[in-house]
Amino acid sequence: MPIPAPNLHPTFNIVRLSHVELRVTDLEWSRGFYVDTLGLQITHEDHDTIYLRAMEERGHHSMILRRADVPSVGVLGFKVWEDEDLDRAEAWFKARDLPVAWIERPFMGRTLRTRDPWGIPLEFYATMDRLPTIHQQYKLYRGVKPLRIDHFNMFASDVDASVAFYGAMGFRLTEYTADEITGRTWAAWMHRKGGVHDVAFTNGTGPRLHHTAFWVPTPLNIIDLLDLMSTTGYLANIERGPGRHGISNAFFLYIRDNDGHRTEIYCSDYQTVDPDLEPIRWSLTDPQRQTLWGAAAPRSWFELGSTFDGADLRDSDLKSQPIIAP
Amino acid sequence: MPIPAPNLHPTFNIVRLSHVELRVTDLEWSRGFYVDTLGLQITHEDHDTIYLRAMEERGHHSMILRRADVPSVGVLGFKVWEDEDLDRAEAWFKARDLPVAWIERPFMGRTLRTRDPWGIPLEFYATMDRLPTIHQQYKLYRGVKPLRIDHFNMFASDVDASVAFYGAMGFRLTEYTADEITGRTWAAWMHRKGGVHDVAFTNGTGPRLHHTAFWVPTPLNIIDLLDLMSTTGYLANIERGPGRHGISNAFFLYIRDNDGHRTEIYCSDYQTVDPDLEPIRWSLTDPQRQTLWGAAAPRSWFELGSTFDGADLRDSDLKSQPIIAP
Amino acid sequence: MPIPAPNLHPTFNIVRLSHVELRVTDLEWSRGFYVDTLGLQITHEDHDTIYLRAMEERGHHSMILRRADVPSVGVLGFKVWEDEDLDRAEAWFKARDLPVAWIERPFMGRTLRTRDPWGIPLEFYATMDRLPTIHQQYKLYRGVKPLRIDHFNMFASDVDASVAFYGAMGFRLTEYTADEITGRTWAAWMHRKGGVHDVAFTNGTGPRLHHTAFWVPTPLNIIDLLDLMSTTGYLANIERGPGRHGISNAFFLYIRDNDGHRTEIYCSDYQTVDPDLEPIRWSLTDPQRQTLWGAAAPRSWFELGSTFDGADLRDSDLKSQPIIAP
């Protein structure tokens, strides 16, 4: 499918991805994982939820851990430019026959709840409680020293359709994998905030969340996390890496919590603010797009993901691909 | 002076700073400095000019070295979102009685030439020749491994007025130094592209360019550059650093070429895309705003800068400040 | 087998490992690999040989590349404290019915040639030509910025016997893997110069050279090498890593040249000069001894090695081990 031109004048202005709600079955274990080991900071905590932010974030939270009987992803959150963008978003989703609702969310202003056509729960807001800076309180840095949430990566049963939908919302393509045989897009990276991506889509049974990524200062922080996890009982939670992706040029590590929620720790992508930035095309037959240095990813990385609350799964019709993909 | 609210709907849309033209008296020496030592890549070279880009840039150039009898700064360049923004910019500058002209520039599309009220030569364009990516051609990385141009820092004789003018253009304040005694702004950092700054203003005889900054991957690249410069005849060109600024949280190094043009090598600022990002206020009496770790900057760093071609100098009336500032 | 007490008063005083001679079938290719890519410095070159040193070495060479029809390892070289140690070494090897000869070697003083009981060709010398320092000529640093040769790792058909033999020479054990079932030593790390090892032995068909290791400043240099190799045609020469060994705590990368000679790039072991340093015991059933972070090594890493010129191969009788070992 030919790559669509970017929508440089979207109807409503999404600033960036904002937060994810992970439903977890053992909140205390998750606290040890995300707080004590990764190093996210608690901004609010009660019996059933923990709100977290990374070190340079001033919004109240970028991750919510919520106690649940079954693990799932509650919602993906996005921040818009101003309050009026929420109304424009409401109209935009309504026009596409997608469910919309104005909901109350703690620590957040007016919030629009909706779903994309595949059922991924989305919420948009313009204002969230702002907190004092902590990025120069170096005593608080722990674990991998996470600086900010960077992107969501999702399994999609029809990547071309996801690219078209999110592209219409104003997400701009930076890199993609083309399946030369079918002419279809195998995977795509799209951004709003000026990095390689806010959202990415990968061919597979979907919709599922492949991972949420956090940005860290240097590769050495990722090495520190590996040393820490492997000597404090989290060895089995290390899934893949460290390595460098061809796509995005990121130095990466993937870890999975005990509920199967995957986090990417990530540094070194590049700036993409130019509206005429040309998307980089990778061939599905080029293994370096995944790992520039050549090491294969484990099967789990290709197959496992987190389901979204309330979304039905659909298989991709591009199933006959080799395990090497995406 | 109270900090003005950000202009969230500027008349024309500046994407980012783009390029600087440095006029240099010994082009061969400058080649050795910027190309062989810093590691910028030549994209065009003729008898009188060298065009350079950093490793992740796809625009044709972010620095132009131009042979001249006297060193100066020829122009500061900015990229706008689309062609129509150039016409809107023309009207905006005209309405302020500032000179405008449509000029021809190699490798660039339609280009609007103007000056700010203090005479700083500015040019705006929407399209520049795009070049193939080289960010994964690791064989080409040299010197400090510069990734992209990051910002311009200028001496201004009236920082409050500069903040008001550039703020009206849509630059948003991220950090600033307040002079508690006079109530004036001593220095200010303003951005378009989502980092701490595209432009910054510091009180002093102006307009002069204090420095142009390039972004590098990690502090270790800066240490590598120091080792290289200090053992290849560039020891006297090291001016200040390495250190960390309180303001911007940047790990920095300042170097000066033989014409007095200053370059900052820089990493680790933070994301500023939120329209409701609160500017961070620093007191003029807090020395950690300059150097978090406490080491003083040399006198040259406070006093010396590059003049802009065709701009007359004006003293600041805030001259009675201690050398410790800005 | 119980671990023997260290020989704190060896008959002759070996200072450290010194150099390896690799016989290579395409000297020009090897030059591109070891010089242009790894970054070793040429100290002498003629039609059939290239002598190399790393950046902080002052001895004339730590690696010799020698043109040959068939790849093999010519010799492992060791430096002794003083000339008299060579005579003591001669007597020591003679007393064990091992072949000794005084040979001429370019750039080296009096040189004793011998073999260990399994046929590994060894040479000892007290003096080698000394070269001016280059460790502060930062312009010369390239590739992985190799600082010094660190150790030899060998496949041995009877590790306990190798440990006993090299231990008698004064090599002191720092870490080892014990096979709990047989009571045998599966692998052993032994040093003279105060790091984790100058020599190591791993159970397998032997004698073969598993790898020669070079020390580099930080893990980031290893990441740089991976980026360079994977984008300059050496992707297939990357074998394993990056990772951290449990044993030795080293951050490592393994690469293999086109003749199958393996090099480890290595940093972060620890100081071992104390004569009462207790060897660290690892169980053969603990996979973290190999990779602290859990990723498995590829089969090639366990099976492939370089033969020594003139040494016959013998299978280990500990063959029934799982591939996970050593």
Next chain:
Amino acid sequence: MPIPAPNLHPTFNIVRLSHVELRVTDLEWSRGFYVDTLGLQITHEDHDTIYLRAMEERGHHSMILRRADVPSVGVLGFKVWEDEDLDRAEAWFKARDLPVAWIERPFMGRTLRTRDPWGIPLEFYATMDRLPTIHQQYKLYRGVKPLRIDHFNMFASDVDASVAFYGAMGFRLTEYTADEITGRTWAAWMHRKGGVHDVAFTNGTGPRLHHTAFWVPTPLNIIDLLDLMSTTGYLANIERGPGRHGISNAFFLYIRDNDGHRTEIYCSDYQTVDPDLEPIRWSLTDPQRQTLWGAAAPRSWFELGSTFDGADLRDSDLKSQPIIAP
């Protein structure tokens, strides 16, 4: 003065420097500084003393903090090869009319107490309590992640005489600063353990301890410490750095505790085990020997040091040197 040949067969075998006793006036403050901030690990603590080790050390302690009314240095400790070396050391010091005594020290075996000719209190031992390894307990790493004690640096009123005395003990010279005018040695670096130094001497009023150094993994750990100290109330304790010494090629930071005891944080020297290693000569007129990158050290660094308990101060007769030295 001509540099003396190294003593390759010293009477007794010193393995390495081992520990320092710092007498401090506010033990709780010192705990916060050395334990919580630097990251040394407590191995024993009582009302008046804290014993500390760094992360890869297995000996019981490398630093003792002892409560005192007046700050001073209690003793410099060294480990010898075996018990017999203590008797040989006793005879050696006795033969030079220096005081010797066998003393009891907690956690240590037989201990010889003596002084050098200038009164520096020294103690030698062969065995100290050995502790379990913690270098792979990554959860314990804090602050600058100190790995091991590296060296003592002392002010000496007659550096040539100190070099002769410690050289006779077997310390071997690696680098030195020559005063071309007087022919005297201005400063000298000497080792036993295979790095640039275990002890160093600098011209000045002596004997005083200039600093004790700890080795850390990479320059980034030093940057982390600077960030931490400058935001937790220790800004005034940062004295000099970060920078690179010409001599030793070390990346360094100097900090001083509230009692004036100075610690160097240090990485990247080089291996010096070769008995024929040629000392590197630096000229007193070359400022890069101190700081390769050119930044001057503050006056305090040249002038201040810790007195040794019971040692009388003597001025150097090389006092007319510029502040730039040593």
